[in-house]
Amino acid sequence: MAVRRRSKAARLAKRAGLGLSVLALVSPAAFVFLWMLSLSLKNEVDNMAFPPVFVPHPPTFANFVKVFAENDFLRYTVNSCIVSFSATALALAIGVPAGYGIAKARAARAAMLILIARITPGLSYLIPLFLLFQWLGLLGTLTPIVITHLVITVPIVVWVMIGFFEGLPRELEEAALVDGATIWQAFRHVALPLARPGVTVATILAFIFSWNNFLFGIVLAGRTTRTLPVAVYNVLTFEQVSWGPLAAAALVVTAPVLLLTLLAQKEIVAGLTAGGVKGG
Template sequence: MTPKQIIGKIGLWFAVLVIVSPAILFFLWMLSLSLKFEVDNAAYPPVFIPEHFAWKNYADVLASNRFVTYFFNSLIVTGSAVLALMVGVPAGYGIARMAAHKSAIVILIARITPGLSYLIPLFLLFQWLGLLGTLVPQIIIHLVVTVPIVIWIMIGYFETTPLELEEAALIDGAGRWQVFRHVALPIAKPGIAVAFILAVIFSWNNFVFGIVLAGRETRTLPVAVYNMISFDQLSWGPLAAAALVVTLPVLLLTVFAQRQIVAGLTAGAVKGG
């Protein structure tokens, strides 16, 4: 390895460290807050590693009936990502194969439009239908936002996949649906994984929809963390523990699926070259 390559690699790692270190620091500090008693959290100078760990913070969070209810609500709402895939993947394949550029532009507009733009009209609609306070409005509005995300990702992915295999299957007598199911889908697994993970992250972390459209018993986990903030007293330990519990599922999903994420994000660049 030449000195120039060594300097380049050192520079790359330094840049990665500068970009990633704030996020790592914030995560470690939140972990420290969740494991400390309030006396240690209010201490000056700050105590990063306490002498005694306050596991009670996690126990109090998990023992809350409302928190468990919100957890299952988040699971149900986030499960709409599967519906988004069922709609978005075939739509992305059809738009890519038909070269429907105008439809792609419409999807792009829907993709970049802020979700808050849909909130007020859908709120009035669900209020008129008497659905406010149930999980149905949240599932629908999450689909409204995540389906364009999935379609846009899959359009870009299907446009970079080779057509030779599909044409060979058509020559052998396969129908268009069979080609999509047995040829296109297996090739598009990395792209589907990326679209699914992005849809899950959006649905799991979204706060505004959960607090506006949901009722007392149908709110999601981000709202549960918000409810732990009060004007009278702010307990940093339980609040940080709740935030970590909310973050953990998405973090584990990203860690275990990182290979598929990298493959899906780089496939277009590799095949395009």
């Protein structure tokens, strides 16, 4: 009896310990985002107060209005959408078949090339491409930004798709080939529908890491072709003193990604656990 009571107490202590460690792990993540929200909803007096004001009272949307009124944020949002959607769509169009081909041909060396691309610092692609685009007269348009974003999106898509196509049973496609289908038809009508979850994962990850990219934009973007991360950085350099608009701008940039993460967390977890992919 006494033993059972002690083990019950031990189990309770273990639950409490687990609860506390989860709280300790999650609260820094939650705090930074809540603080960003708090800064963006407070007026300048409250933001500069010490001790800090935690809960905006009353909350104000003036910072968001200011960001869109004083900077051309609408244009930058459109730029970011064009760049990330095009870079993701192009990467899917060429990366999904490539993942299939590499998985089927079991080309380990091609997979290795993708890995080396993942290891290389983004800046080392950027200097030669910058010179190339300058020579082609493309600087100041969105084209070079979309093209450089392929450096991020193509390896992600190919890498995720190799994993998914390798996991498919090959009997189905072989049956189709025996029945006289071409390999393109076997890919298009047998393998691709089965790998749809993989395509979803690849799309989400490619889009997020393209959206988040800062480095390529800061070098290649002109005044009118800034993507959102670059635009936010520019707000920082010009308005270092006012925190409200800064936090509001930061929130505008990252909100779509946070929303996507909340909605598709299962797919994101699956994709990242599989390959440890990350852009940049």
